[in-house]
Amino acid sequence: MKVDVILNPYYVDIVVFLIIYILLGLGLNLITGYAGQVSLGHAAFFGIGAYSSAILSVKVDINPWMAIFLAIIITFIISAILGLPSLRVREDFLAITTLGMGLIIQSFFKNANITGGAYGIDSIPTPSLFGMKLENFSYLAVIFLAMLIGIYAVRKMTQSRIGRAWMVIREDDIVAQSMGINTTYYKVLVFAIGGAYAGAAGALFAHKVTFISADSFGFPISATILSMVVIGGLGSIRGTIFGVSLLYLLPELFRLFQFNFIDMKYLDMYKMMIYGLLMVLMMRYRPKGIFGKGEAKKVIVKSFRKGKAGKDGGHVA
Template identity: 70%
Template sequence: MEGWINPYYLDIIVFLFINIILGLGLNLITGYAGQVSLGHAAFYGIGAYSTAIFSVKIGLNPWLSILLAVIITFLLSAILGLPSLRVREDFLAITTLGLGLIAQSFFKNAKITGGAYGIDGIPMPSIFGHELTDVEYLLLVFIVLLVLIYVLHRLSRSKLGQAWTAIQEDEVVAQSMGINTLYYKVLAFAIGGAFAGVAGALFAHKVSFISSDTFGFTLSATLLSMVVIGGLGTIRGTLFGVSVLYLLPEVFRIFDIKIIDPNYIDTYKMILYGLLMVIMMRYRPKGVFGRKIRHQKRAVKD
């Protein structure tokens, strides 16, 4: 089966699934808990660098490295989220943006992260000595994605999800109802960060080389565009938004569409994302699945 499928297409699907996992984590923070984050790429980078350091520099088993990377990302996301949660709305967005830039600067300059050279030679996980093939790794990422979708689905319908909904609707009212808003907001950052940590670890072992350029503001802004356009606070919105906006540029590459210069497709991509954001904010500010979000919130209240 490995030889029947173009490896390029396999990579597109793998990276699509990884980006969906990233989007789910951001949607948990922004869509469910109402905390605007412009630094989600920092959590992604923490997961990637953690597993790379454990597996390459310390020599741990890749599976153990991935597990430790997720735990570390969970803890650091909670710590990094603490100063952000003392502010709200626009100030929160600016604060998370600053944290994201600080994290990228650390990745680029710290000795443990390899500095500007990054870390290479990140091993592919293996089972009983058998290194996973591209198809097997695709299956692994797909299973992880399904598990995380189920986890987010259960969280959104639990008491934890109800607390996040109340905070998103009106934080002052939520506090007056006895909800510990700081605790629940930190927990949202931690769990959303853990999702990003999973994505980062899977990404690192797939590409075998990482550098700080991958985890910058552009990625955070792109993810936020995907989640907002698909619809905040809904899993289907994340699946739709990330899939459409991630695959659209690939369509131009695969079918060699001559409408735009393929050498500048990344530039055109950002222009397209920005244009779509403007259109969505004007005509459908809740996103494609926005109306369903409101129905879900009513159901939670009832």
Template identity: 75%
Template sequence: MHVDGFLNPYYVDIVVFLFIYILLGLGLNLITGYAGQVSLGHAAFYGIGAYTSAILSVKGGMNVWLSIFLAIVITFVISALLGLPSLRIREDFLAITTLGLGLIAQSFFKNAEITGGAYGIGSIPAPSLFGMELTNGGYLLLVFLVMLLGIYGVKKMVASRIGRAWMVIREDETVAQAMGINTFYYKVLVFAIGGAYAGAGGALFAHKVSFVSADSFGTTISLTLLSMIVLGGLGSIRGTLFGVTFLYLVPEIFRIFEFDFMDMKNLDVYKMMIYGLLMIFVMRYRPKGIFGNLGKKVQLFPSSRASVKKEGERVA
């Protein structure tokens, strides 16, 4: 059924994919923004979630809801394994390694028999509730609720002991080890959780478009996501929401209004040019991003703040 206004399927799809990208951005910001582990292969986790749910529901005949749940769990486990290189390497070397892992994952998607090879997997069913398929507005509500749950989860994690441990590791891993923080556990954990967020986004993407192929999970996706969280601000939920929303909607605005001075056939080229110019601007004038929190000190013992102030000492 065609719905006018903001419930027009085209506009609904734009918002659905925006919410999915926000989930991806939240997961990447956990890994890179809060834990300081630079990842250029986040699209691999995205693809693992999408393909897992597609394979389970199409080839395995599994219930869609169960396939989505298992896709998140399986992506969690695989992401933890792929996060193991972060234990030995850091910074630039880690970025290159994760980029390589992303390329390997895309090659696997494109050539493996179980993933349908270059043909991908089609006829992926949509989830249903009480016998009714969730399409258009119903699917929008589902993705919106998952996104809210994801935001709530990040807020709780970064405010907990786990989040404080990640931020200490981000600032100085050697100091974290000296303080007794199990860096092995926390670094693998952040890759696993960040990957699970991407897996959830991938599963929701697969059941929305009903078709997945390797082209949907290339390196460009990883770089775009990194640009989004850097623009908004590393280590900031507000920054993720702003960066993802802004950079995702800019190309859509050009597509909707069809400006005469732009050739819409080259929209992807214009998009990357805009992303590049914005990144240069941010690095020059706002190196921590619009809402970046990297300049803030980590409060390891927030309860002692009052007593420290009374003694006239600087809060660390």
């Protein structure tokens, strides 16, 4: 008997979508947690990846694997372009700017002919491997491998000179510039890489559900991912994994156990209320999140200078 038949598809789907949200969270944590660039439009990058892969595989008839790869590249480029406003605005103004961009992109998804308008895109093909369609557990295995690669890449980046530069920029733009850090380059780079993570998540999401519409990439998704990252811990990989797992699995517990005092019709409303309450509590008692790192500015600057000196002197930082 096949493994896909043995495992309950419902539970497998829960884990698959959990991993997709973890990829989304990793990308946003790079932008907001490590580089300090507040983004309220992360769902836009998610949608760009999903629609790019769907259009390429359905309308251009490109192999799903190639479509996913190209979708990541496309999202990387578009995210870099959309990250340009971060060079001129900061903090609250940047948050409002990214929110506006997210709403504009969602409106484009909803009205453009190439995206199927309000009807969306359906019949998105499922990827195959060695002639076998990846469904249920086999798709989970592939997406789990993608998550491990994504976590490893984030870890390597944040421990490198690039990651140290992002953290100096997060603490103080002026200090970063005085140290010779090209803030323009690093800000655009973090939006591009963070967007690429969201693009990968979007492409994998599209080929899993086989149908997408603009409603799947609105502001509530951006707010949800931001809540997960903030609660788990800014600038922390394990914080992202914990925050995403906690807030994603919590509503599933209500569905699983069917509590009598909960009206399941209003579960989405209850979910947003719980997220909001947790955000308020975290901002009051642990602003950096549960696993958030609170390095002092001097420590980060010293770490970057040490890494720079190691590179210039031919030593490993």
